[in-house]
Amino acid sequence: MVDTAPPDEAEILGTAVTASPLAAEAPVRIPVQRYISAGFADLEHERLWPRVWHVACTTDHVADPGDWFEHRLGRYSVVLVRGDDGVLRGFQNVCRHRGNTICQGSGSGASELRCPYHRWTWDLAGRLRELPSRRGFGPLRNEDLGLVPVRVDTWARLVFVNLDLDAEPLADWLEGVPGDIAWAGLDEFRSDYSTVTPVNCNWKVVNEGFSETYHVQGLHREMLASIDDVNAPQRIWNRHSASFQAYGVPSPRLGRNVDTQTVWDSFVETQGGRMGPEYREPCAAPDVPDGQTLQDVIAQKIRDHQATLGVDLSGYDTSQITRLSQYNLFPNSTVLVSADLFTVMTARPGPTPDEGVLAIINLRRMPSAGAPASSPVHVTVPIDAADFGFVLNQDLSVIRTMQNGLHQPGCTHVLLSGEECRIINMHRHLERYLGLEPGGREPDPAE
Ligand code: FES
Ligand SMILES: [Fe+2]
Incomplete structure (x- = not known):
C-alpha cells in the first residue's frame, strides 16, 4: 500500500504562506527519468491517475439529459453522461x-449507450438494458453487468472525475482553494470553448510551465x-x-524609472x-487622473469593455481586476482567475512519456440577467495551427x-529553486502517490 499521507508543510518550505523570491538552503534535484522514462509513466498510470480528482470538462459540456462527453487521461477513458433524471x-x-471502447468524442440527444461492436446497450444510468443473442451466454444477470462507475463531482462549473470510488469528497480534496477565490463569483461564468x-512533451513539462513566474524575465x-x-x-x-x-x-527588475x-x-x-x-x-x-494609478485606468477600461458584453464588473475593485490568481491544482490543472477571466489549463499524459495533451477550458462571465444556456465549442487544435495568444504562444x-x-545524456536532474516551490510541492505529492523517496537536495560543494 502506498503511503499517500501529505508531506509535512514544514518539510517542504518551512511555512505555508510565502513570498517570492524564496531563498532555499540548496537547489532541489528532480531526477530527469520522471519526464522521459516509460517505467515512470507506467507508475503514474498505475498509482497516480486512477486515484486523483482531476478536471475533465464543465457542466456546460454536459448540460442537458442525453449529453455525453468522452474524457481521456493517458490510457484511461471515461464517459460522462447526463441522465434522463x-x-x-x-x-x-x-x-x-x-x-471495446463504447463512446468516442461527444454528443447530445442520447437515450442509451451502445457498444458498436456487438451492440450491447446500457441506459444513461449505466444499467445493462439489452444484449443480442443472450441465450448463447448461458445464465447472465443484467444487474451484474452495469457500466463501471467513476466518481463525478463539480466545483465552479468544472466537472472533476476520480476513478477511485473510495476517494475523499471533492470539497475536501480542493482544500482552501474554493474559499480563497469565492470573491470572484465563479458560478456566474459559463464555458464558451474548450x-x-x-x-x-511529458505532461509535467506543460504543468510546470504554469507553476512558476521565474521564467517571466526570460521567456x-x-x-x-x-x-x-x-x-x-x-x-x-x-x-494545491x-x-x-x-x-x-512594472517589474522591480526594471528599476524605478519605467514610464507610463x-x-x-x-x-x-x-x-x-x-x-x-x-x-x-x-x-x-x-x-491617468490625479489620485488614480494606471492600474485604475486599465481596470476601468476592462469594466467598460465587459459592460459592452452586458457584464457588470462595478462590484470589483482595481486589484480584483488587475491581479491574477493562479491556482495549481494537484496534480495537473492550473486555474487562472481575475474578475473578468476564468481559464483552466490542464496537462494530461499521452501514450508515451514524450507525449502529452494540453487541454484548455475557457469560461466567460455571463450577463447578470437571463444568462442564455451556452453550448461550448470543443475542438482539437494542432499546436502549429493556432494562435494561443501572445503569452501562451x-x-x-x-x-x-x-x-x-x-x-x-548529460541531463540527469532538473534543478529547482525556492521560487519554484509549487513545482517542488507537486513532486513531493507525486512521490507519495508513487511510493518513491523524495528527490534530493543538491550536494553542497563545500561539504
Ligand atoms: S465488445 Fe462491446 S458488445 Fe462486444
Ligand atoms: Fe509563461
Missing part, C-alpha cells in the same frame, strides 16, 4: 462484453514592464498551491484585448524544446 454520471468507457492540443520579456513578478506571493495549502500576480505595474507609456505598451502587447479589440494594437497611453514554444533537452 438530470444527474451527471461517469463510467469507465469500456464494454462489459469484450472490452480545446485539446497534443504536445510532444516573457515583453510582459516584464506590466507585471510585478518579484512581489508575487505564493501560497501552498497542502497538495497558488501565485498572485499584479498586472499594470512603457507599462501601457507592455500591457497592450500581452493582454490588451481584455480592454476591448481596439486595444490589441499599440496606442498612446491614456491620461511563448510558453508553448519552450515546451517543445524542453523534452528534447531532457533526453540528453
Whole structure:
C-alpha cells in the first residue's frame, strides 16, 4: 500500500504562506527519468491517475439529459453522461462484453449507450438494458453487468472525475482553494470553448510551465514592464498551491524609472484585448487622473469593455481586476482567475512519456440577467495551427524544446529553486502517490 499521507508543510518550505523570491538552503534535484522514462509513466498510470480528482470538462459540456462527453487521461477513458433524471454520471468507457471502447468524442440527444461492436446497450444510468443473442451466454444477470462507475463531482462549473470510488469528497480534496477565490463569483461564468492540443512533451513539462513566474524575465520579456513578478506571493495549502500576480505595474527588475507609456505598451502587447479589440494594437497611453494609478485606468477600461458584453464588473475593485490568481491544482490543472477571466489549463499524459495533451477550458462571465444556456465549442487544435495568444504562444514554444533537452545524456536532474516551490510541492505529492523517496537536495560543494 502506498503511503499517500501529505508531506509535512514544514518539510517542504518551512511555512505555508510565502513570498517570492524564496531563498532555499540548496537547489532541489528532480531526477530527469520522471519526464522521459516509460517505467515512470507506467507508475503514474498505475498509482497516480486512477486515484486523483482531476478536471475533465464543465457542466456546460454536459448540460442537458442525453449529453455525453468522452474524457481521456493517458490510457484511461471515461464517459460522462447526463441522465434522463438530470444527474451527471461517469463510467469507465469500456464494454462489459469484450472490452471495446463504447463512446468516442461527444454528443447530445442520447437515450442509451451502445457498444458498436456487438451492440450491447446500457441506459444513461449505466444499467445493462439489452444484449443480442443472450441465450448463447448461458445464465447472465443484467444487474451484474452495469457500466463501471467513476466518481463525478463539480466545483465552479468544472466537472472533476476520480476513478477511485473510495476517494475523499471533492470539497475536501480542493482544500482552501474554493474559499480563497469565492470573491470572484465563479458560478456566474459559463464555458464558451474548450480545446485539446497534443504536445510532444511529458505532461509535467506543460504543468510546470504554469507553476512558476521565474521564467517571466526570460521567456516573457515583453510582459516584464506590466507585471510585478518579484512581489508575487505564493501560497501552498497542502497538495494545491497558488501565485498572485499584479498586472499594470512594472517589474522591480526594471528599476524605478519605467514610464507610463512603457507599462501601457507592455500591457497592450500581452493582454490588451481584455480592454476591448481596439486595444490589441499599440496606442498612446491614456491620461491617468490625479489620485488614480494606471492600474485604475486599465481596470476601468476592462469594466467598460465587459459592460459592452452586458457584464457588470462595478462590484470589483482595481486589484480584483488587475491581479491574477493562479491556482495549481494537484496534480495537473492550473486555474487562472481575475474578475473578468476564468481559464483552466490542464496537462494530461499521452501514450508515451514524450507525449502529452494540453487541454484548455475557457469560461466567460455571463450577463447578470437571463444568462442564455451556452453550448461550448470543443475542438482539437494542432499546436502549429493556432494562435494561443501572445503569452501562451511563448510558453508553448519552450515546451517543445524542453523534452528534447531532457533526453540528453548529460541531463540527469532538473534543478529547482525556492521560487519554484509549487513545482517542488507537486513532486513531493507525486512521490507519495508513487511510493518513491523524495528527490534530493543538491550536494553542497563545500561539504
Ligand atoms: S465488445 Fe462491446 S458488445 Fe462486444
Ligand atoms: Fe509563461
